[in-house]
Amino acid sequence: xxxxxxxxxxxxxxxxxxxxxxxxxxxxxxxxxxxxxxxxxxxxxxxxxxxxxxxxxxxxxxxxxxxxxxxxxxxxxxxxxxxxxxxxxxxxxxxxxxxxxxxxxxxxxxxxxxxxxxxxxxxxxxxxxxxxxxxxxxxxxxxxxxxxxxxxxxxxxxxxxxxxxxxxxxxxxxxxxxxxxxxxxxxxxxxxxxxxxxxxxxxxxxxxxxxxxxxxxxxxxxxxxxxxxxxxxxxxxxxxxxxxxxxxxxxxxxxxxxxxxxxxxxxxxxxxxxxxxxxxxxxxxxxxxxxxxxxxxxxxxxxxxxxxxxxxxxxx
Numbered sequence: 001x002x003x004x005x006x007x008x009x010x011x012x013x014x015x016x017x018x019x020x021x022x023x024x025x026x027x028x029x030x031x032x033x034x035x036x037x038x039x040x041x042x043x044x045x046x047x048x049x050x051x052x053x054x055x056x057x058x059x060x061x062x063x064x065x066x067x068x069x070x071x072x073x074x075x076x077x078x079x080x081x082x083x084x085x086x087x088x089x090x091x092x093x094x095x096x097x098x099x100x101x102x103x104x105x106x107x108x109x110x111x112x113x114x115x116x117x118x119x120x121x122x123x124x125x126x127x128x129x130x131x132x133x134x135x136x137x138x139x140x141x142x143x144x145x146x147x148x149x150x151x152x153x154x155x156x157x158x159x160x161x162x163x164x165x166x167x168x169x170x171x172x173x174x175x176x177x178x179x180x181x182x183x184x185x186x187x188x189x190x191x192x193x194x195x196x197x198x199x200x201x202x203x204x205x206x207x208x209x210x211x212x213x214x215x216x217x218x219x220x221x222x223x224x225x226x227x228x229x230x231x232x233x234x235x236x237x238x239x240x241x242x243x244x245x246x247x248x249x250x251x252x253x254x255x256x257x258x259x260x261x262x263x264x265x266x267x268x269x270x271x272x273x274x275x276x277x278x279x280x281x282x283x284x285x286x287x288x289x290x291x292x293x294x295x296x297x298x299x300x301x302x303x304x305x306x307x308x309x310x311x312x313x314x315x316x
């Protein structure tokens with residue numbers, strides 16, 4: 001009879017780490033995943049802005065999507081996630097998600113990192129009216145008031161003096177697209193995995209950028225090729241860690257941590273590009289982040305009330 005194989009030192013260390021990890025509270029694990037996501041996301045933003053100083057934004061966007069899609073192919077092969085269950089909705093989400101990524105890359109290239117990041121948080125504000133239209137949700141007056149105040153913060157960031165940057169509107173449109181993609185996630189997540197969603201966003205995003213990329217092609221240097229591969233790999237890692245964070249942690253616990261991305265972006269912008277957020281950026285960002293956090297808390301409270309009511313009715 002064959003003797004059972006003894007675990008190797010590597011397996012023992014891995015088991016100890018896994019055991020320690022699982023002893024952590026879910027919100028603690030979620031916070032760690034989210035901090036990793038923010039770190040990866042900030043690295044991706046810095047590399048994107050460096051590349052955009054010489055290469056065309058559409059060229060940067062294409063390779064950001066292309067290499068991120070390549071990274072997830074092995075897992076798609078393992079899980080068989082190439083064919084969606086909601087084909088039409090996934091196609092629409094792929095188009096919207098790809099367009100949102102293009103807007104994000106363009107905003108990071110053209111705007112200070114803190115500005116681009118702060119405007120992107122307006123996606124939470126767009127979620128409320130889109131949920132009313134497409135999900136038939138009926139928000140209370142508190143959430144509606146928070147949305148109105150949040151959009152005042154957006155107007156502050158867009159420079160009420162009139163000296164606004166047109167790329168800010170691209171960033172705002174990108175936030176609207178991200179909100180639309182999030183609405184579609186709610187409609188397809190019952191049968192389609194996040195990897196399938198990433199695949200469709202990557203494929204359609206590449207399709208949308210390939211022609212303008214070819215028309216404005218600039219030969220990348222060896223270092224730029226390395227950075228182009230890196231933004232795809234790091235971007236995929238940021239997305240994966242973000243999904244894991246919200247999978248194990250409560251949304252209300254993750255939201256305030258997520259907003260520290262503004263701090264990451266501000267510090268990175270100062271260290272690498274010498275940009276300092278002005279009063280409009282700081283004031284608008286505080287309003288947007290504050291109202292978005294309040295909306296997240298209200299949505300969680302409403303969800304708990306509905307769950308309690310459903311449990312009460314089922315037990316009656």
